[in-house]
Amino acid sequence: MPPSVPGSxxxxxxxxxxxxxxxxxxxxxxxxxxxxxxxxxxxxxVRFLSISASNWDEFYMVxxxxxxxxxxxxxxxxxxxxxxxxxxxxxILARAASLMQEQQACWRELQVELKEKGIELQSPEELEVxxxxxxxxxFVEHIFPLLxxxxxxxxxxxxxxxxxxxxxxxQLERPDGEGMYALVPIPKQVxxxxxxxxxxxxxxVLLEDIxxxxxxxxxxxxxxxxxxxxxxxxxxxxxxxERAEDLVETFETALKARRRGSVIxxxxxxxxxxxxxxxxxxxLEVDQNNIFLREGILGLVDIKQLIVADRPDLxxxxxxxxxxxxxxxxxxxxxxxxxxxxxxVHHPYESFDVVAQFVNQAAHDPAVIAIKQTxxxxxxxxxxxxxxxxxxxxxKQVTAVVELKARFDEEANIRWARELEEAGAHVVxxxxxxxxxxxxxLVVRREGRRLQSYAHFGTGNYxxxxxxxxxDLSFFTDNESLCWDALQxxxxxxxxxxxxxxxxxxxAPKTLRVALMDLISQEVDHARSGRPATIWLKTNALxxxxxxxxxxxxxxxxxxxxxxxxxxxxLRPGVPGLSENIEVKSIIGRFLEHSRIFVFGAGNPVPSxxxxxxxxxxxxxxxxxxGRVELLVPIENSTVHQQVLNEIMVRCFKDxxxxxxxxxxxxxxxxxxxxxxxxxxxxxxxxxxxxxxxSAGERExxxxxxx
Numbered sequence: 172m173p174p175s176v177p178g179s180x181x182x183x184x185x186x187x188x189x190x191x192x193x194x195x196x197x198x199x200x201x202x203x204x205x206x207x208x209x210x211x212x213x214x215x216x217v218r219f220l221s222i223s224a225s226n227w228d229e230f231y232m233v234x235x236x237x238x239x240x241x242x243x244x245x246x247x248x249x250x251x252x253x254x255x256x257x258x259x260x261x262x263i264l265a266r267a268a269s270l271m272q273e274q275q276a277c278w279r280e281l282q283v284e285l286k287e288k289g290i291e292l293q294s295p296e297e298l299e300v301x302x303x304x305x306x307x308x309x310f311v312e313h314i315f316p317l318l319x320x321x322x323x324x325x326x327x328x329x330x331x332x333x334x335x336x337x338x339x340x341x342q343l344e345r346p347d348g349e350g351m352y353a354l355v356p357i358p359k360q361v362x363x364x365x366x367x368x369x370x371x372x373x374x375x376v377l378l379e380d381i382x383x384x385x386x387x388x389x390x391x392x393x394x395x396x397x398x399x400x401x402x403x404x405x406x407x408x409x410x411x412x413e414r415a416e417d418l419v420e421t422f423e424t425a426l427k428a429r430r431r432g433s434v435i436x437x438x439x440x441x442x443x444x445x446x447x448x449x450x451x452x453x454x455l456e457v458d459q460n461n462i463f464l465r466e467g468i469l470g471l472v473d474i475k476q477l478i479v480a481d482r483p484d485l486x487x488x489x490x491x492x493x494x495x496x497x498x499x500x501x502x503x504x505x506x507x508x509x510x511x512x513x514x515x516v517h518h519p520y521e522s523f524d525v526v527a528q529f530v531n532q533a534a535h536d537p538a539v540i541a542i543k544q545t546x547x548x549x550x551x552x553x554x555x556x557x558x559x560x561x562x563x564x565x566x567k568q569v570t571a572v573v574e575l576k577a578r579f580d581e582e583a584n585i586r587w588a589r590e591l592e593e594a595g596a597h598v599v600x601x602x603x604x605x606x607x608x609x610x611x612x613l614v615v616r617r618e619g620r621r622l623q624s625y626a627h628f629g630t631g632n633y634x635x636x637x638x639x640x641x642x643d644l645s646f647f648t649d650n651e652s653l654c655w656d657a658l659q660x661x662x663x664x665x666x667x668x669x670x671x672x673x674x675x676x677x678x679a680p681k682t683l684r685v686a687l688m689d690l691i692s693q694e695v696d697h698a699r700s701g702r703p704a705t706i707w708l709k710t711n712a713l714x715x716x717x718x719x720x721x722x723x724x725x726x727x728x729x730x731x732x733x734x735x736x737x738x739x740x741x742l743r744p745g746v747p748g749l750s751e752n753i754e755v756k757s758i759i760g761r762f763l764e765h766s767r768i769f770v771f772g773a774g775n776p777v778p779s780x781x782x783x784x785x786x787x788x789x790x791x792x793x794x795x796x797x798g799r800v801e802l803l804v805p806i807e808n809s810t811v812h813q814q815v816l817n818e819i820m821v822r823c824f825k826d827x828x829x830x831x832x833x834x835x836x837x838x839x840x841x842x843x844x845x846x847x848x849x850x851x852x853x854x855x856x857x858x859x860x861x862x863x864x865x866s867a868g869e870r871e872x873x874x875x876x877x878x
Contacts, residue, residue, distance in 0.1 A: 185253030214485040224471035236406040275467040289372035295384035323352035329454040334405040343393035363473040399440035406432035492522040513808040516645040523638035527554040534562035541568040541615040548632040560594040569596035624654035641765040679801035698729040705772035708734040726752040760829035814861040826851040
C-alpha cells in the first residue's frame with residue numbers, strides 16, 4: 172500500500188519502512204513467478220516452484236515461529252513499520268492461503284506441460300499389468316519393510332510426527348461395519364516420486380499412492396473408506412542458556428528439544444474425514460489459524476525429484492566453472508599467484524576449487540606453520556575441513572572457529588568440530604550471544620627469515636555445493652595491513668577482546684555500522700558541496716533502521732543511490748521528499764545472488780577508479796550489525812577494483828532479463844525487456860573475469876622470487 176502521509180512527513184513515520192515479513196513474502200512470490208517464466212527450460216521452472224515451497228517451509232519454521240514466541244511471551248514491541256507481533260501474524264496468515272493456492276495452481280499448469288514433454292505423474296490404476304507387477308515388487312522389497320501402521324485410538328498414545336513429517340490418514344472399515352482410524356508415516360528414506368522403468372518418457376508414481384494401492388499388506392482385514400495426507404511444520408527456534416559451561420552439550424540438548432517443537436502449521440487434505448481431522452487437530456494442539464486445508468499434493472518441495480538428468484533439453488545448458496588462469500599460470504601454486512597480485516574469484520562462474528586449493532596447499536606445504544579458518548556452513552564432505560584435519564595431524568597450528576548457531580547446520584558443525592579436535596586443531600565456538608558470520612581464512616608461511624601471511628576474504632560460506640549456485644566473491648591477498656587486521660579479528664574471535672584499532676577492515680559488532688554511516692555522510696557532504704555523490708549497493712537484505720534512515724537523508728541531500736537487494740527490503744524507494752533519488756531492484760535468476768558489494772563515489776562520478784569499493788560478509792540488517800561478527804573489506808588493488816565495480820556492479824545494474832524494480836507502494840515490477848534483453852548471469856558465464864586472467868609477463872619474475 173502507498174504511504175498515507177506525504178513524503179515530507181514520512182521521514183518521521185513508521186510508514187517509511189516496509190514490513191520485513193511482507194517483504195520476504197514478496198521475494199518468494201518473485202521466486203514463484205520464475206516457475207511461470209516460459210523463457211526458462213521446463214524442468215528449471217519445476218525447480219523454482221520447489222525452491223518457493225522450501226522457502227515457505229523455512230519461513231514458517233523461523234519467522235512465524237519467532238513471532239508466535241513473542242506473542243506467547245507477551246512481547247508487544249512493534250516492528251520498524253509499526254506492526255505488533257500479533258498484527259504481523261494476522262497479515263502473514265492472510266497472505267499465506269493465497270500464496271499456497273498460487274503454488275498449487277502453478278503445479279497444475281506445470282503438470283500439463285510436463286506431460287506434453289513425456290514426464291508424467293500416474294496412478295497405479297493407470298498402469299499396465301506388467302508395470303503394476305513391477306510396482307508391487309518395488310513396494311514389497313523397498314517400501315513395505317519401512318512402514319509402521321499406527322491405529323488412532325483414544326486408549327493409545329498419539330504417535331509423534333516430526334518436523335516436516337508426512338503421514339497418510341486412513342479411515343478404515345471391516346466387512347462387518349467396524350471402523351477404525353489409522354496413520355501411516357511416510358518414510359523419508361524413500362523417494363516421494365517413484366520412477367517407472369523403461370522408455371524415453373519419465374513416468375512417476377507418488378509414494379503415498381503406492382502405499383494406498385497395496386494397503387492390504389498393512390491392513391488385510393480392512394477396506395479403505397477414505398484416505399488423505401497430512402504434513403506438519405514445527406517451531407525450530409532454539410533457546411540457549413548463555414550461562415552454560417559446555418556449549419556443545421547445551422546445543423545438543425537444544426537440538427533434541429527443537430525436534431519436539433510445537434506444531435505451527437498443519438497442512439491436511441480438504442476432503443479428509445471430519446472426525447479424523449478433529450482428532451488430529453486436538454492431538455497436535457494446533458491453533459485453528461494454522462490449519463490449512465489443501466487441494467492437490469502436500470509438500471511441493473519434493474517435486475524437485477522430477478528433475479531428471481536424462482532430459483537435458485529441459486534444463487539450463489550445462490555450465491562448467493572456470494579455474495582462474497592466474498593460478499594456473501604459476502603451475503597451480505596459489506601462494507605465488509597471490510604474491511604476484513591480489514585477485515578476486517567470482518563464483519560460481521569461477522571455480523570454488525581455488526578456495527579449497529588455498530587451504531589444501533597450505534595443509535601440505537612444509538613452509539606453512541599456521542592456518543586459521545572460520546566455518547559457518549559447509550558440506551558433509553567438505554574438502555576444506557578435510558584439509559584442516561590433515562594439517563593438524565601433520566603438526567601445523569590449526570585454529571578453526573566453528574559457529575554452532577548456523578541454523579539447521581548445528582549438528583553437522585558439531586560433528587566437524589569434534590573431528591577437528593581429535594586431529595589436534597584448536598577449535599573455538601565463538602560467542603554465545605552472537606554468531607560468527609565472517610568468511611575468513613589466514614595462512615602463515617615461513618619464507619626465509621620472516622613470516623608471510625596470506626588471507627582469503629569471502630562474501631559466501633566455505634561450502635563447495637552452494638558455491639556452484641550462489642554468486643559470491645573470494646578475495647585473495649598478501650597485503651600486510653589486511654593480513655594484520657585478519658589476525659586481529661581471529662584473536663578477537665578466540666580471545667573475546669575486540670581490537671582497538673585496525674588498519675583497513677571494519678567489523679561488526681563494533682565498527683561496521685559506524686563505518687557505513689560515515690561513508691554515507693561523506694557522500695552527503697559531497698552532494699551539498701556540489702560534487703558528484705553516488706552510492707551503489709548490492710546486498711541480500713536491507714532492513715537496518717539506522718542505515719535506511721541514513722540513505723533517506725542522503726537521498727534528500729541529492730545523493731544518487733542505486734541498490735540491488737535480492738530479498739527483504741524495508742526501504743521505500745522513489746517517494747518525493749523522502750527517497751526520490753533511490754532506486755531498488757532485485758535479481759532472480761539461474762543463480763542465487765549472494766555477494767555483498769558496497770560502492771561510494773567519494774566525490775567522483777560512478778563508476779570511477781577513485782570510488783571506494785568494499786566487499787562484505789554482512790547484509791544491511793540489524794542482526795548483522797549488532798549480533799554477528801562480520802567484515803567490511805576495502806578493495807584497493809586497481810585490477811580487482813575495476814572487476815568488482817566496472818565488471819560486476821555495472822553488469823548487474825544493466826540486467827533486464829531477470830530483474831524486478833521495487834515500487835513506492837511495495838509492489839515489484841518486472842523490468843521490461845527490449846529484444847533479447849541483457850542477462851548478467853549469461854554475461855558472467857561467457858566472459859572471464861579481469862583479475863582471474865593470467866599474465867605471462869609476470870610469471871617468470873615472480874617464480875624467481877619464490878623462497
